[in-house]
Amino acid sequence: MKNRIVSAVAALISGGLIALGPQYLFRLCGLIPGGAIMRCHWSGQAEIGIGALIAVLGIFLIISRNPAYRAAYSVSVALLGVLALLIPNFLIGGCSHPEMACRTTAFPALTVISLLVILFFTGNALYLRYRKKGR
Amino acid sequence: MSLRIVFGNLRSRIYRTATLGLITAILAAVLFGGLVVSSCLKRGAEGLAARLGADLLIVAEGYDREMEGILLRGEPTSFYMDSEWIEKIASVDGVASVSPQLYVATLNSECCTASVQLIGYDTLSDFLILPWIKTGLPSKLEEHDIVVGGMIMGQVGDAVKFFNRDYRIAAKMENTGTGFDTSIFMTLSAARAAALDGYEIRKAAFTEMGIEYEDEYLPVPPPDNAISTIAVLAAEGETPTGILRNIQAKYGYNPGIVAVPANSIINTVSSGLRTVTYFIGNISVALWFISLLVLAVLFSAFIGERKREFGLLRSIGASKKKLAGTIMLESCAVSVIASLVGIIAAALIVFPFETYLRKSINLPYAELPLLKAGITALFAFILSSAAGPFATLFSLGKILKTDTMDIIREDLR
Structure with missing residues (x-):
């Protein structure tokens, strides 16, 4: 029960931060005067989808009683964490200037959260797979 | 001695273990965060000293602060002086060589809402920029070629646009930890053309808004x-x-110019x-001793x-x-x-948020x-993981000196 609650809460919080953080908390760059959209905006949009998926998996983690299923959900969250890490850093990227808001706060925050998601849920999957029965 | 017993003991007293941990x-x-930040600042200052390969910098009167802002923090700005001063300064006794530079702050470029510092340099007389260029520079820098600072994203060959003009990245500079890491370098004539482009764009914008252009507050x-x-x-x-x-x-x-000795800028930093x-x-030393004291008290109580x-x-x-071995091993396990x-x-804060820290501290900051980061981590690890076992020693002596019967008797009292 403890594992279900802890992993679900972790997934809901990290999913929420990945999806909504760049929009409201550690914000991406604004629009260029004239209305042009910068590249980091699209990274933020992609992260909304990934964060939402992580949060949905968090709900599955608390519903499911079968440790094998929860291990599989944890692997999925960890893989989504890898995607959340790759999008701002490699797949889509952000603004060229190193002192833009996206590169000083939003992307570093997403990188840290994604790394923590990968570490935590890989550990959780291994724990659920190899823990001794009865515990 | 089984590690299982040690970890079992730690797990059975989870709050105690969590407090010590x-x-x-x-x-x-x-310790680690502090050491990394101070090392980065030291490297930044060293980078600045090396980067300022000049003995003296001449600027138009009243613009010495702006120049310092560009050098130290990469704050984009534009200011001008007459080029006749190149000859005048070169003819002064004791001057070995001179090299002019032109600073132009861009408007929003296509990529960013932030303004970028363009620096035009004289490719023939330059002795400041060339030593820091990391990747091979073409033998002749063309008008549309630019050299980008170490922190500017983009690779050699990529296209960039400033003031509606296309440029190509011809080379990339090494990181210096100074404002030049976020600057873009080009030939003197290309920078002059960019300055004129910028003026024309501003002028067109003011005309569009119906503002009379002769106003003294408008750009010159x-x-x-x-x-x-x-x-x-x-x-x-x-x-x-x-x-x-x-x-x-x-x-x-x-004479309408100010000569700033490079030493004075380095001294400020x-x-x-x-x-x-x-x-x-x-803070680090104080924290180490406070932790030692708190850990010693906690261990003694536990x-x-x-x-x-x-x-x-x-x-x-x-x-x-x-x-004694079991207690020491418990302490070592928690500490490690x-x-x-x-x-x-700490690494998840100081490394990803490096640019944010650099901007907040407002001093040259080189990664x-x-x-070096590994050695720093090892040093911090040794110091911090030694604090627990060291604090345990104080309490351990108490147990070792007491007779078994006294321990039991004292407990029954």
Whole structure:
């Protein structure tokens, strides 16, 4: 029960931060005067989808009683964490200037959260797979 | 001695373990974070000293602060002086060579809402930019070629647009930890064209808004052959102060230019650096001793709580040495794991948020090479993970000196 609650809460919080953080908390760059959209905006949009998926998996983690299923959900969250890490850093990227808001706060925050998601849920999957029965 | 017993003991007293771990982790995080930030600042100051390969920088009167802002923090700005000063300064006694530069701040480029500093340099007389170019520079820098600072994203061959004009990245500079890392370099004539482009775009924008252009507060066009600074190298045996005197002797005390010795800029940075490193150093040392004290008190209290357990273990044959070994191993296990957690947590802040820290501290800040970062982590790890076992020693002596019967008797009282 403890594992279900802890992993679900972790997934809901990290999913929420990945999806909504760049929009409201550690914000991406604004629009260029004239209305042009910068590249980091699209990274933020992609992260909304990934964060939402992580949060949905968090709900599955608390519903499911079968440790094998929860291990599989944890692997999925960890893989989504890898995607959340790759999008701002490699797949889509952000603004060229190193002192833009996206590169000083939003992307570093997403990188840290994604790394923590990968570490935590890989550990959780291994724990659920190899823990001794009865515990 | 089984590690299982040690970890079993730690797990059975989870709050105690968490308290000890938290203190050690905070100590490790502060030590590692503090050491990394001060090392980056030191490297930044060294980078600045090396980067300022000039002895003296000449700017138009009133713009010395702006120049310092560009050098130290990369704050984009545009200012001009007459190019006739190149010849005038070159003819001053004690001057070995001069090289002009032109600073132009862009409007929003296609990529960013932030303004970028364009720096035009004279490719023939330059002695400042060339030593820092990391990737191969083409033999001749064309009008549309640019050299980007080490922190600007983009690779050699990529296209960039400023003031509606297309440029190509011809080379990339090494990281210097100074404002030049976020600047873009081009030929002097290309920078003059960019300055004119910028003026024309502003003028068009004002005209579109119906603002009369003759207003004194509106932008002024860059003068023909405009430059912003002249970097001066002193001849052998000549000092910057000597050249300063020679300039005053030749052109009077108020010639409309200011000569800033490179040393004075470095001194400004050094004094800022001293304040920050002094603060970080003192905090780290104070925290280490406070942690040691708190850990010693906590260990003493926790060992006191377990007197009965130790008494029983002694009565069934556990030697004092074995008992001491178990306690020490418990302390080592908590300290090692907590130190690792603390260092990783600090690394997740100081490395990804490096640019944010650099902007907040407002001093030259150069990133740490991997090997140096590894050595720093090892140093912080040793210091923080030693605090726990060291603090345990104080309490351990108490247990070792007490007789088994006394322990049990004291517990029964």
